[in-house]
Amino acid sequence: MITLRINGLDVSVEQGSTLLEAARFLGFPIPTLCHMDGLSPYGACRVCVVEIGEEPKTKLVSSCTYPAEERLNVRTASARVLRARRMILELLLASCPQSKTIQDLASAHGIRQQRFKQEYEDCILCGLCVRMCEEQMMAKAIGFRNRGQNRSIGTPFDIKSDVCRLCGGCIYVCPACQLRCTYTQPDKAICGGCANLAPPCLEKEQFDDMMCYMDPCVACEVEKKAQKER
């Protein structure tokens, strides 16, 4: 067991657990975007920053990747942490303003205004879908491609992967909904869910209480638009 201090409380956690796990065990909430239980930690979104060390030599680390250390002093909601987290969220929001997950998180952190140019990207490159595909679905159908500014997630050669089983796990975990249904371009679809599986949302009248994990679903939107034009 490792004894460390989180927000002034001494706590013992098991060897090998991360700061995020320790803090959540104690009940201190730390927001995350790229973390999911059952997937390996990745540390991409940086929303889970915490402050570690003693004044004046403290530093910010991502709690999802930092292992708990003996007698470590951790602050999960200090002024410095909150300031950094707000900035990170504001930047994430600038790249993905349409993501409901990020919007909710940002407003929960008191962000009311957007100072940066909005990019309307579909992806924050958190790698959740890639890890989901590899670690839980054992498929390795999607991965990172290119580098730097051009980095993107998708299948090799941008064609439908042979190993993809259309499980939809990538869509399910996506916080920015990059991999939402590409209804109008079935060739480029990574899962092809909407085009191939006839999603329930298209028959909403028959199943009124259907749940859809894509909200709003592109397929529905396209359908609505087409109806309006008619």
Added chain:
Amino acid sequence: MKQEIATPNNGNSLAAECVDEASVLKILEKHDEDRGGLIAILEEIQREYGYLPEKALRVVSDKTKHSLVDVYGVATFYRSFSLKPRGKHLVCACLGTACHVRGAPSIVEELEQQLAVKAGETTADMEFTLETVNCLGACALGPVVVIDGHYSSKVRKYRVGQLVDEARRGFDSTEIGNDQRIFPIDVSCPHCNHSLMDEAFVIDGHPSIKVSVSFDHEDGSLRLSCLYGHYRISTELDIPIGTVVNFRCPHCHVQLPSTSDCSVCGAPMVPMLVYGGGMLQICSRRGCKNHMLDLA
């Protein structure tokens, strides 16, 4: 993230068909799969084809422990790998800071105009591929343009056309004409004084030097380029690199008498008389480039 569509070489179905699975497997065999030398494998495939064909990447992922996603990720991560077929000549213009302030952008512009392609593209006749790099580490010589491994420093706009023409002709052929260090020589047998020159067999546009060679119970003839410092040979024998070969005169059939050993590898040096006085000595080991020229 905007979808960056890497075109899976649509326009070049011919080149894609040429990919031979056996040759890729041969490359894979050479590499120890457990060590995970994926980059080395990809480099070798690129050396073979000039780019990374989709089929080759699929073979690599099938035969190694790497998934296609990983192979594709590595292939797209590094700038030196290309998934699109590249031209015969690779033109690489430096756009690093130092080259940039010395006018590299206008050089690139000129290259784009002369080749009628944008940076990163290949000409329609598959002759030239124009690429830019962010630094070649030769900042004092900027702007630097590298064509097929030949560095040109302090390139000005008016030289771009010359360089492209030179590349089209091939740098090796222009070097023989211009380079003072490379010149043709006439040699004869030191025993019978019979000329060894063979007018009928031409290497690099000059008569070749004909000698009889033997090694390991095999014998035949060997022709050397008469261009001093050019090392090109032609033979019907398959002489492994590192073999010490016996040289004989094709006329008197006497072994060319060795008077000294190679200072590099220790093999006997083979003497030949140079027309007009003097002695040329070359190392008898295949692959050793040691030679001496004494002009009287």
